[in-house]
Amino acid sequence: MKQALYEITSNRRIADAVYEIKLRGDVTEIKIPGQFVNLKIDGLYLRRPISVCDISGDCLTLIYKAIGKGTFQLSEMTAGQTVDVLSGLGNGYDLSVSGIKPLLIGGGVGVPPLYWLAKRLVEDGNSVTAVLGFNSAKDVFYGDEFRSLGVETRITTADGSYGVKGFVTDALPEFYTHFYACGPEPMLKAVYRNTFTSGQFSFEERMGCGFGACMGCSCRTVTGYKRICKDGPVLKKEEILW
Amino acid sequence: MTKISLCGITIDNPVIPASGAFGYGREFAELYDINILGTFSFKGTTLEPRFGNETPRIAECNCGMLNSVGLQNPGVDAVVMHELPELKKVFAKPVMANVSGFSLEEYAAVCERLDGVEQIGWLEVNISCPNVRGGGMSFGTSAKQAAAVTAAVKKVTGKPVIMKLSPNVTDITEIARACEDAGADGISLINTLIGMRIDLQRKKPVLANTFGGLSGPAVFPVALRMVYQVAHAVRIPVIGMGGVSDADGVIEMMLAGASAVEVGAANLVNPYVCRDIVKNLPAAMEKYGIENLEDIVGIA
Numbered sequence: 001m002k003q004a005l006y007e008i009t010s011n012r013r014i015a016d017a018v019y020e021i022k023l024r025g026d027v028t029e030i031k032i033p034g035q036f037v038n039l040k041i042d043g044l045y046l047r048r049p050i051s052v053c054d055i056s057g058d059c060l061t062l063i064y065k066a067i068g069k070g071t072f073q074l075s076e077m078t079a080g081q082t083v084d085v086l087s088g089l090g091n092g093y094d095l096s097v098s099g100i101k102p103l104l105i106g107g108g109v110g111v112p113p114l115y116w117l118a119k120r121l122v123e124d125g126n127s128v129t130a131v132l133g134f135n136s137a138k139d140v141f142y143g144d145e146f147r148s149l150g151v152e153t154r155i156t157t158a159d160g161s162y163g164v165k166g167f168v169t170d171a172l173p174e175f176y177t178h179f180y181a182c183g184p185e186p187m188l189k190a191v192y193r194n195t196f197t198s199g200q201f202s203f204e205e206r207m208g209c210g211f212g213a214c215m216g217c218s219c220r221t222v223t224g225y226k227r228i229c230k231d232g233p234v235l236k237k238e239e240i241l242w
Numbered sequence: 243m244t245k246i247s248l249c250g251i252t253i254d255n256p257v258i259p260a261s262g263a264f265g266y267g268r269e270f271a272e273l274y275d276i277n278i279l280g281t282f283s284f285k286g287t288t289l290e291p292r293f294g295n296e297t298p299r300i301a302e303c304n305c306g307m308l309n310s311v312g313l314q315n316p317g318v319d320a321v322v323m324h325e326l327p328e329l330k331k332v333f334a335k336p337v338m339a340n341v342s343g344f345s346l347e348e349y350a351a352v353c354e355r356l357d358g359v360e361q362i363g364w365l366e367v368n369i370s371c372p373n374v375r376g377g378g379m380s381f382g383t384s385a386k387q388a389a390a391v392t393a394a395v396k397k398v399t400g401k402p403v404i405m406k407l408s409p410n411v412t413d414i415t416e417i418a419r420a421c422e423d424a425g426a427d428g429i430s431l432i433n434t435l436i437g438m439r440i441d442l443q444r445k446k447p448v449l450a451n452t453f454g455g456l457s458g459p460a461v462f463p464v465a466l467r468m469v470y471q472v473a474h475a476v477r478i479p480v481i482g483m484g485g486v487s488d489a490d491g492v493i494e495m496m497l498a499g500a501s502a503v504e505v506g507a508a509n510l511v512n513p514y515v516c517r518d519i520v521k522n523l524p525a526a527m528e529k530y531g532i533e534n535l536e537d538i539v540g541i542a
Contacts, residue, residue, distance in 0.1 A: 001272070001273065001513070003512075003513070003514065040511070044302065045302055045303070045304075045305060045306055045307055045458055045459075045507075045511065046300070046302045046307055046510070046511060047511060086513070205297055205298070206297065206298040206299070206300045206301070206448075207300060208299075208300045208307065208309060208510045209263075209509070209510035209511075209513070211269055211513060212265065212269045213263060213264060213265045213269050213270070213509060213510060213513070214262065214263060214300070214309065214311065214510050215262075215265075215285070215294065215299075215311045215314040216297075216299045216300040216309060216311060217297060217299070217300070218293065218294065218297065218299075218311075218314055219297070220293060225293055225314065230269070
């Protein structure tokens with residue numbers, strides 16, 4: 001974990017209420033896709049946890065949806081402004097068990113952490129498929145970014161206004177060696193029921209600290225109580241109590 | 243001089259991370275040498291392991307936060323067998339053990355179990371947790387019950403017993419006096435103030451537990467007032483806490499009557515805050531013309 005000031009280099013809207021922010025700073029503690037950072041936003045007491053979308057050199061990319069006070073305020077920040085960032089939080093995805101044909105399943109703002117994961121899995125020589133689900137065409141983002149990594153990318157929308165009509169579970173490939181999922185809990189539960197290999201899920205919870213001190217985000221698992229922020233946010237399929 | 247004496251044990255400075263905001267020390271020991279602290283109060287520990295309340299357990303408000311963790315902890319045996327040996331590797335000072343319970347017998351059993359642990363300097367007995375039913379705060383809102391817990395605990399331990407009080411009472415000085423009369427060696431206050439938030443989208447309480455404990459800078463003036471009142475009402479040492487997040491806050495609490503000061507919520511926002519407070523204390527003392535911190539306790 002590291003606390004550092006990052007400078008915003010860009011902050012732009014990429015879908016309905018969804019923003020991509022790029023920041024430059026000390027990213028040395030951000031090591032594994034699926035980890036998150038915790039941003040201090042002026043005037044708000046608690047930090048805002050946001051998963052890492054990409055790391056490139058000393059540039060950190062985050063994607064967030066402006067839905068509350070903190071994220072609205074973040075969406076109004078501009079290049080040149082600085083943000084206090086706690087980085088290197090959470091366990092991240094285990095890439096070593098991906099097999100040669102890993103499947104990435106993302107829903108809405110659960111898609112971002114899968115981007116860096118896809119990049120790393122492709123670099124490791126794997127044949128990666130991504131199924132990305134959104135509500136509607138106006139919500140879709142990063143399809144081209146996944147495709148340009150060489151990832152076979154399938155996009156679903158609940159209303160059929162873009163890509164396959166339906167949910168991510170309507171577009172899963174027949175064969176894959178392991179899956180990685182991130183998205184809203186109903187989607188994760190559907191993925192849990194409709195997948196046949198081992199896999200990993202990234203969870204979300206309201207957090208106090210983001211680094212394991214306050215027990216604000218605990219959950220029950222097969223192997224006991226876990227803190228989403230420190231022992232997660234990624235849990236293995238076999239650990240989950242559903 | 244930042245050294246102070248707390249119930250017969252001298253500590254290097256009055257800065258003490260508060261229970262519930264510092265776990266059993268491990269997460270922070272990864273960030274800085276926690277031996278620079280006066281001590282710290284570990285996570286509220288009960289006889290049996292507890293999961294606590296359902297999530298969401300955290301809500302935010304202007305200048306503060308609410309929590310309804312509900313005393314999640316691994317139970318006293320796991321603390322003694324696992325957490326404390328781990329802590330010993332990174333913390334060489336006496337630690338403050340925060341204890342909670344749901345009956346007089348449970349409070350006594352936990353304290354008895356911890357009494358034999360050399361690493362523990364003080365027992366901070368939490369009779370003020372607002373997030374559990376049938377225990378915690380129900381003991382801290384009645385002078386008679388508070389005295390009963392104090393007496394039960396004193397019977398089983400030779401370590402200094404510090405009773406941690408709830409601000410959710412009509413007259414906190416009455417409870418503090420009852421604890422003192424029952425043999426308490428110190429008083430710490432305040433635990434969190436009961437509050438709530440409602441999610442405007444869902445039109446339901448944010449916290450799964452509906453209510454939670456308010457902490458952070460928002461509570462500082464309330465805490466300061468209660469520390470002042472209690473310090474004037476008892477002769478035993480008082481530990482002040484509630485919304486402290488910098489060296490000035492520590493000094494203000496001490497002027498109100500605190501012999502030492504706990505820092506809670508601020509650790510969650512800035513994990514280095516207690517390191518920074520310890521570092522900044524000498525300069526703050528110089529700024530306000532203070533030579534010995536012990537000399538300013540309660541002089542306001």
